[in-house]
Amino acid sequence: MTPSEGALARLTPVLTKRWLSPDAWRREVYEQLDGYTALRKALAAHPDDLIALVKDSGLRGRGGAGFPTGLKWGFIPQADGKPHYLVVNADEGEPGTCKDLPLMMVDPHSLIEGAIITSYAIRANLAFIYVRGEAVHAARRLQHAVAEARAAGYLGTDILGSGFELEVVIHCGAGAYICGEETALLDSLEGFRGQPRLRPPFPATHGLYACPTVVNNVETIATVPYIVLGGAQWFRGMGTEKSPGPKIYSVSGRVNDPGQYECGLGVTLRELIELAGGMQDGHELSFWTPGGSSTPMLTAEHLDVPLDFEAMAAAGTMLGTTAVQVFSDQDCPVYAAYRWIEFYHHESCGKCTPCREGNFWMKQVLRRILSGEGTHADLDTLLDSCENLLGRSFCAFGDGAASPVQSSIKYFRQTYLDYVEGRRPPLFGSPPPRPAWAATELAGAAR
Amino acid sequence: MTALDTPTDEVTLTIDGVEVTAPKGALIIRVAEKLGIEIPRFCDHPLLAPVGACRQCLVDVEGQRKPITSCTTPIADGMVVRTHLTSEVARKAQQGIMEFLLINHPLDCPVCDKGGECPLQNQAMSTGAAESRFQDVKRTYPKPINLSTQVLLDRERCVQCARCTRFSEEIAGDPFIELMDRTSDEQVNVYREEMFGGEPGPAGSHSDLGSEPLRSYFSGNTIQICPVGALTSAQYRFRSRPFDLVSTPSVCEHCAAGCAQRTDHRRGKVMRRLAGDDPAVNEEWDCDKGRFGFRYVTAFDRITEPMVRDPQTGALRAAAWSEALAVAAEGLRRARDSSGGVGVLTGGRLTVEDAYAYSKFARIALRTNDVDFRARPLSTEEADFLAAAVAGRQGPTYAEVEQASAVVLAGLEPEEECPILFLRMRKAYRKRALAVHALAPFRTTGYEKLGATVLPCAPGSEATLLAGDASLAAALSQPGAVLVVGERLGGAPGGLSAAVALAERTGARLAWVPRRAGERGALEAGCLPHLLPGGRPVTEPRARAELAGAWGLEAGVLDSRPGRDTGAILAAATAGDLGALVVAGVDPADLSDARAAEQALDAVPFLVSLELRNSAVARRADVVLPVAPTVEKAGSFLTWEGRLRPFEAVLATGAMTDARILDALASQLGVQLNTRDVPAVRAELAALPATDSPRHPPPQVAPAPPPVPADGQAVLATWHQLVDLGTLQDGDDELAGTARPSVVRLGKELATRLGVGDGDPVTVGTGTGALTLPVEVVDMVDAVVWLPTNSPGATVRRSLGAAAGALVSVSVSVSVPVSASVFVSVSPGGSR
Numbered sequence A: 001m002t003p004s005e006g007a008l009a010r011l012t013p014v015l016t017k018r019w020l021s022p023d024a025w026r027r028e029v030y031e032q033l034d035g036y037t038a039l040r041k042a043l044a045a046h047p048d049d050l051i052a053l054v055k056d057s058g059l060r061g062r063g064g065a066g067f068p069t070g071l072k073w074g075f076i077p078q079a080d081g082k083p084h085y086l087v088v089n090a091d092e093g094e095p096g097t098c099k100d101l102p103l104m105m106v107d108p109h110s111l112i113e114g115a116i117i118t119s120y121a122i123r124a125n126l127a128f129i130y131v132r133g134e135a136v137h138a139a140r141r142l143q144h145a146v147a148e149a150r151a152a153g154y155l156g157t158d159i160l161g162s163g164f165e166l167e168v169v170i171h172c173g174a175g176a177y178i179c180g181e182e183t184a185l186l187d188s189l190e191g192f193r194g195q196p197r198l199r200p201p202f203p204a205t206h207g208l209y210a211c212p213t214v215v216n217n218v219e220t221i222a223t224v225p226y227i228v229l230g231g232a233q234w235f236r237g238m239g240t241e242k243s244p245g246p247k248i249y250s251v252s253g254r255v256n257d258p259g260q261y262e263c264g265l266g267v268t269l270r271e272l273i274e275l276a277g278g279m280q281d282g283h284e285l286s287f288w289t290p291g292g293s294s295t296p297m298l299t300a301e302h303l304d305v306p307l308d309f310e311a312m313a314a315a316g317t318m319l320g321t322t323a324v325q326v327f328s329d330q331d332c333p334v335y336a337a338y339r340w341i342e343f344y345h346h347e348s349c350g351k352c353t354p355c356r357e358g359n360f361w362m363k364q365v366l367r368r369i370l371s372g373e374g375t376h377a378d379l380d381t382l383l384d385s386c387e388n389l390l391g392r393s394f395c396a397f398g399d400g401a402a403s404p405v406q407s408s409i410k411y412f413r414q415t416y417l418d419y420v421e422g423r424r425p426p427l428f429g430s431p432p433p434r435p436a437w438a439a440t441e442l443a444g445a446a447r
Numbered sequence B: 001m002t003a004l005d006t007p008t009d010e011v012t013l014t015i016d017g018v019e020v021t022a023p024k025g026a027l028i029i030r031v032a033e034k035l036g037i038e039i040p041r042f043c044d045h046p047l048l049a050p051v052g053a054c055r056q057c058l059v060d061v062e063g064q065r066k067p068i069t070s071c072t073t074p075i076a077d078g079m080v081v082r083t084h085l086t087s088e089v090a091r092k093a094q095q096g097i098m099e100f101l102l103i104n105h106p107l108d109c110p111v112c113d114k115g116g117e118c119p120l121q122n123q124a125m126s127t128g129a130a131e132s133r134f135q136d137v138k139r140t141y142p143k144p145i146n147l148s149t150q151v152l153l154d155r156e157r158c159v160q161c162a163r164c165t166r167f168s169e170e171i172a173g174d175p176f177i178e179l180m181d182r183t184s185d186e187q188v189n190v191y192r193e194e195m196f197g198g199e200p201g202p203a204g205s206h207s208d209l210g211s212e213p214l215r216s217y218f219s220g221n222t223i224q225i226c227p228v229g230a231l232t233s234a235q236y237r238f239r240s241r242p243f244d245l246v247s248t249p250s251v252c253e254h255c256a257a258g259c260a261q262r263t264d265h266r267r268g269k270v271m272r273r274l275a276g277d278d279p280a281v282n283e284e285w286d287c288d289k290g291r292f293g294f295r296y297v298t299a300f301d302r303i304t305e306p307m308v309r310d311p312q313t314g315a316l317r318a319a320a321w322s323e324a325l326a327v328a329a330e331g332l333r334r335a336r337d338s339s340g341g342v343g344v345l346t347g348g349r350l351t352v353e354d355a356y357a358y359s360k361f362a363r364i365a366l367r368t369n370d371v372d373f374r375a376r377p378l379s380t381e382e383a384d385f386l387a388a389a390v391a392g393r394q395g396p397t398y399a400e401v402e403q404a405s406a407v408v409l410a411g412l413e414p415e416e417e418c419p420i421l422f423l424r425m426r427k428a429y430r431k432r433a434l435a436v437h438a439l440a441p442f443r444t445t446g447y448e449k450l451g452a453t454v455l456p457c458a459p460g461s462e463a464t465l466l467a468g469d470a471s472l473a474a475a476l477s478q479p480g481a482v483l484v485v486g487e488r489l490g491g492a493p494g495g496l497s498a499a500v501a502l503a504e505r506t507g508a509r510l511a512w513v514p515r516r517a518g519e520r521g522a523l524e525a526g527c528l529p530h531l532l533p534g535g536r537p538v539t540e541p542r543a544r545a546e547l548a549g550a551w552g553l554e555a556g557v558l559d560s561r562p563g564r565d566t567g568a569i570l571a572a573a574t575a576g577d578l579g580a581l582v583v584a585g586v587d588p589a590d591l592s593d594a595r596a597a598e599q600a601l602d603a604v605p606f607l608v609s610l611e612l613r614n615s616a617v618a619r620r621a622d623v624v625l626p627v628a629p630t631v632e633k634a635g636s637f638l639t640w641e642g643r644l645r646p647f648e649a650v651l652a653t654g655a656m657t658d659a660r661i662l663d664a665l666a667s668q669l670g671v672q673l674n675t676r677d678v679p680a681v682r683a684e685l686a687a688l689p690a691t692d693s694p695r696h697p698p699p700q701v702a703p704a705p706p707p708v709p710a711d712g713q714a715v716l717a718t719w720h721q722l723v724d725l726g727t728l729q730d731g732d733d734e735l736a737g738t739a740r741p742s743v744v745r746l747g748k749e750l751a752t753r754l755g756v757g758d759g760d761p762v763t764v765g766t767g768t769g770a771l772t773l774p775v776e777v778v779d780m781v782d783a784v785v786w787l788p789t790n791s792p793g794a795t796v797r798r799s800l801g802a803a804a805g806a807l808v809s810v811s812v813s814v815s816v817p818v819s820a821s822v823f824v825s826v827s828p829g830g831s832r
Helices: A027-032 A037-044 A047-057 A069-074 A100-106 A108-122 A136-151 A182-189 A218-236 A269-275 A309-314 A333-347 A353-370 A376-389 A396-400 A402-420 A436-446 B028-034 B088-103 B119-127 B163-172 B220-225 B288-292 B321-337 B352-365 B380-390 B398-402 B419-432 B445-449 B462-468 B470-477 B487-491 B495-506 B519-524 B541-551 B566-574 B594-603 B658-668 B678-687 B748-754 B796-800
Strands: A085-090 A126-131 A167-172 A213-217 A246-253 A259-264 A285-289 A323-328 B010-015 B018-023 B058-061 B080-082 B151-153 B177-180 B187-190 B231-233 B246-251 B260-266 B269-275 B307-309 B316-318 B342-345 B406-410 B435-440 B453-456 B482-486 B509-513 B580-583 B606-611 B623-626 B635-638 B644-647 B713-719 B744-747 B761-765 B770-778 B784-788 B807-812
Touching: A027 A108, A027 A136, A037 A108, A037 A218, A047 A069, A047 A108, A047 A218, A069 A108, A069 A213, A085 A108, A085 A182, A085 A218, A100 A108, A100 A136, A100 A218, A108 A126, A108 A136, A108 A167, A108 A213, A108 A218, A126 A136, A126 A182, A136 A167, A182 A213, A213 A218, A218 A246, A246 A269, A259 A269, A269 A285, A269 A323, A285 A333, A285 A402, A333 A353, A333 A402, A353 A376, A353 A396, A353 A402, A353 B088, A376 A402, A376 B088, A396 A402, B010 B028, B018 B028, B028 B058, B058 B088, B088 B119, B151 B220, B163 B177, B163 B220, B163 B419, B220 B231, B220 B269, B220 B288, B246 B644, B269 B288, B307 B321, B321 B342, B321 B580, B321 B606, B321 B623, B321 B658, B342 B352, B342 B566, B352 B519, B352 B580, B352 B635, B352 B658, B352 B678, B380 B487, B380 B495, B380 B509, B380 B519, B398 B419, B398 B482, B406 B470, B419 B445, B435 B445, B435 B462, B435 B470, B453 B470, B462 B470, B462 B495, B470 B495, B482 B487, B482 B495, B487 B495, B495 B509, B519 B635, B566 B594, B594 B796, B606 B658, B713 B796, B744 B748, B744 B761, B748 B770, B748 B807, B761 B784, B770 B796
Parallel strands: A085 A126, A085 A213, A126 A167, A246 A323, B010 B080, B342 B580, B406 B435, B406 B482, B435 B453, B482 B509, B580 B606, B606 B623, B713 B784, B744 B770
Antiparallel strands: A246 A259, A285 A323, B010 B018, B058 B080, B151 B231, B177 B187, B246 B260, B260 B269, B307 B316, B307 B623, B635 B644, B713 B807, B744 B784, B761 B770, B761 B807
C-alpha cells in the first residue's frame, strides 16, 4: 500500500535526512552533508546563548520523560569550580524502541557534533556516551567517529581554534535495562552496581562523580545541531506548540514496512500505519503502545489521537520513547502483558520491594491465567498489585511495569475472563512444577 | 552538648494533625518517632545513610502526587504529613509493600531464631493483612550459606534492605558483603570465584566460605541490625528463643572501650551478647570479640573450688575455703614477716572494685608497695607517665575525639586494640574528614580505613618523631586536637615523655588507651608500686596521710618507699629474694619474656593464685582461690577516657569477687579490709577525699638511639590482633575462624635482600626461639619485621621472648610453614 500524500506530508526528515546517503557515517560524507557546520556556528556563540536557544526551541527530552532540555541545561551551576560532565544515554533498552541504534550506526557524527555543542553550552570538558552492552556494533562505530572527529580537530584541545576542550568517551554497559535510568547509568558509569540513586541531590548538581552532570538521550543530543543551524522558530515549525520538533517514531509489529519514521510530534497512529505500508494482510489493529512497554497500551479507538506529550497524557498513557508497537487481532493482549512482565521481572534491579517482588508475583499470576488456572480473584490481585507498585517504587522503571497489566485489563478484561472461564484454550500446560522441597513437604503431609 | 547538636534552624510541620517543630534537615521518620508515631521500616537505620530501598515507610505528604518514603525525606516548613494513622493512601501503600515483602519470605517464624524479636514479624502484624493472596511458588535457596565462619545467611528470609551491606561499607569499612544479582534473585553474598566461572574457594579453606569471606571485626553487628532472621551467628543459631531469654545490661570485659552490652541468658547460662545502645560510648555497635567472646567462662578448666598443694604428694588438691584461706594466710604472713616480702601482680582485667581491694590488701595486709597491674612489657617511664598524666584525669572522651580537629595516634592501632574508638574515628573521618596521623611502621588496613597519614616509624624511634616532627606539632596545635597514645608507646624509650611534652607544647589533649578493660581502673585504684588509690604518690607524706585517714590507719603503716614493678618483682622471685607472690588475672604468656616469668613463678617459695581457670599460674600455685568471672559479679570498669562503667551481676552464682576473697584473707591476717561486698567498696571509693597532694612529676626520659640491626637482623614490630589466642576468646572456634591470618610483614627492601615474595616462609628468631610464617610484603620501614603478638603460629612472647623494638634475626625458611590462615575447621551450617 502506498502512503497517501497527506501521510507523506507528515514526514519531516531532519535527524534521518542522511540515513539513505551511502557511508553517511564517515566524516567526509557527513561534512559534505552540512556536518559540523552547526559546531562552527555554536562555538562562535556564547554558551549561555546556546542554552537560551535550546530553551526557546522548546526541545523536550527524547528518552521518554519529555523534560525540557534547555531547562535541564540551565540547572547546571556555573562558575562552581567543579568539573561538569555530559553523559549521553545510549542504553536504549525500552522494549520496542529502536531509534537510537540506527542513528548511531548511520549518522554517528550527528551525535558527536551534538555532544560537542552541548558540552560547550554546559561547560563540560568530558562527555561520555553510555552504550548498551549488546550494541557492540554501535559502540565500534561511535569509537570510529570519535577518532575521526579528533583527527579533524573537532575533539581534543582548542577545538576549531575556539579554545574549547573536549574528550568523548564511549562506554559500553553490560546490558541492563535499569542502566537506562539516568542515576543508575551514572552509578554504572562510575563502576558501581547499576542501581538508581536517591534524589535529591539531582544529577544537575551531584551527577557523575558528584559533579554537575547533564544526562540526555541520543536523539535529544543529535537534535541540537539542527536547532543551532535552523533556529528555534524553524524547530517550532514542526510538531505542536507544547511538543515542538521532529521525532523518530519506531514502528514495529503487524505493519508491512516496520521501521523508523521521522515526523513532527503529533502525528497519529493512522498516519504512521499508512506510512509503514498499512497493516499486514489479514491483520486488524487490536492494540498498540505509543512509546514502548512502559506506556499503557491503546486500542483502535485511539487511531487519531496525536502522538505528542499532551495528547498521550490526556488519553491516559505517555508518549514515552515513541516506540509504536502495533498488535493485531491475532495477538493476545494477555500474553503480551505476560511477556512484558517477564521482561520487567528479569530486568528489575532488585533495589526496591514493589518492583522486585511485584513483578515476581504478577508474572506467576499471568502465567497461571494463561494456563487456564486463573481465577476471578486473580484479576483483582493483579490490579491491586499494580496499584501497590505504581508510584511506590524507587524509580520510574518500576512504575512502568504496571502499565501493560493495568491497560490490558482495562481494554481486554473480556480476554482475561475468557482464559479464566475456559473460553480460550490455555496457552501453557500446567504451571511449572513445584520445587523439590514443596513436593517433599506435601508428601510428608500426606503421610 | 556540642555545637553541632544545638538546633540552629527549626521548621514547623504537621504530622497526623499534630504540629511539631524540629531541626531543619531532620527526616520525617525521626520526627514522627518523637511524636510517638511509629512508621514501619526495614532499610532505615538511624546510624546509616538513608537509602529508601524497602519502601515500607511510605507516607502521604500534601502536595505530592504519590506517597513518599519518610526515611529519606527531610522535613520542610509547613509540610503536612499523614502517616498510616490518618491517611488511607499511606495505610494502603504500607500494606501493599508488606504483602510484597512476604511473598518471597518463607514465613518460617516457628523455626527462626528471630521469631519473637523480629521487626518483620512485628510489622507484618501491625501493618500487613491477615491473609496472603499469594498462592504461587516462592523463591527458595539451599540453607544457609557462610559469609564467614561466624555469620550465616539464610537468603530466602532476606528482604534486601541492605542494612548489613551498608553497615559493612559505611561503618566498619569492610565491604566484603554486597548485594549481587538482580530482580527477585538479588541476594547478599561474599565474592565467590565460582560465580564468575572460577574454582570455589581458595585451596585449603572451606569452600562454603567463598573466595573472600566477610573478614570484619564488626560482622556481628550485621546480625543485630538485620530486621529479619536472614543473618544469624553460628554461635547462637538454634540455641534459644528470644522469649525464653532473660536480658541483663552489662559492660564488656575485653578492652578499654567499655561498651554497653546486653547479655541474654537462660537457666544460668549466657546464650548471647548484644551491643547495648549508648550514644556516648559505643553508639549501637560492638566488636566481634566483645559480642562472641564469652565462652571462656564455661571452659572445661574453670576452677570451682579452692585448692591447696598437698605437702606429701606435691599436687594440688581440693580444699575447703576455711583450709585454703588459712594456708594462704599463713604462707603470706610468713613471707611478709621475712626479709623477702610479698609481691602482688593483679593483671589488667580486674574491676575497679577488685583492683582497689588488691591495692589496699597489698598496702595494709601485706605492708608492701610491690604491686603492679601491668602484665605486659612495661617501663618505669610508663609508670611515671601514668601517675603524672593519666591518673585522676578525665577525658578526652569519645565525643571529643569525634569532634577533634586532628588526632595523632602513637603506639596504637585502634582497629586491633580499641575497636570502638576506631569506629568513632572512622565515623568522624567519613562525616567530617577528621585528619588522623599515625606513627607506625606501616599503613595497616585500620589506618587505611581512617584515611590516616602514616608517619613511617620503626619501633623505638617514636620519641624522636614526637619530639621533632613539625607536621605532628602543627596538627596538634589546632584547637581541639587530641594526641592518643597506646600502651605500646611505653615500650619506646622516651616515647611517653615526648608525648607529654608535645601535648604540653601544643595544648593538645592527651589520651592513654590501654588494651585491657581493667588497666585504667587498676591505675586509679593504685595498683602501681609508686601510686596509692586516687593517683596519690606513695612518696608524698600528704598523700599517705589522706589515705591513712580514710582507711583509719596509724601513721607509718603505709610504706613511703616505692615498691617494685612487675619486672622487678619477677626478677626478685627468680633470684630468691621474694617470699611470696599473690597473682590475680595474669597470663605469663603476656609478659615480655613468658618463659622467664614462668621460671619466676616456679622459683617463688609461696604462690597464691586467685584464678578463674586452671592457668599457668594456678598450676604452679600453692593455694588456688577461685574467683567470679565478670558475668557472675557486680563491678565497674573505667574506659580509656576514665568514664566509670558500673554493672551488676548477670548470673547469680556462688562465685566470689576477688575483693571478697581478699577481705576474708585479710581478716585471717588480722586486718579489716572492708571489701566484702561491691556496694561497700563503691561507698568507700566514693568517700575517698579529693587529693591535695602534689602530683607525680612527668617522666623526662631522653629518646634512646634506635637499635641498629646488623646484617640478617631487623627490628621487631608487634601488636595483638583483635581476634587472637587471648584466653578470653577460648572456646569459640567460629570467632577464631574470623581472625586475620598470621603473617610476617616486612618491607620491599628487606624482602628483596632476603629474596622472598608474598606467601614465602620467613623465619624470625631470637636466642629464645624462632617463628616461621608466610610473608606479606608491605610498604614498611626498612629493616623492620612485623608479627602478630599472640596469634596462631605467632606467639611472640613465648617463642621469641621479645617485645617490640628488640632486634631479631630474619631469614628465609627452608621448610614450608603450617598454614596459619586456616587453623580452625568449622562445620558448615552451624549445626551445633
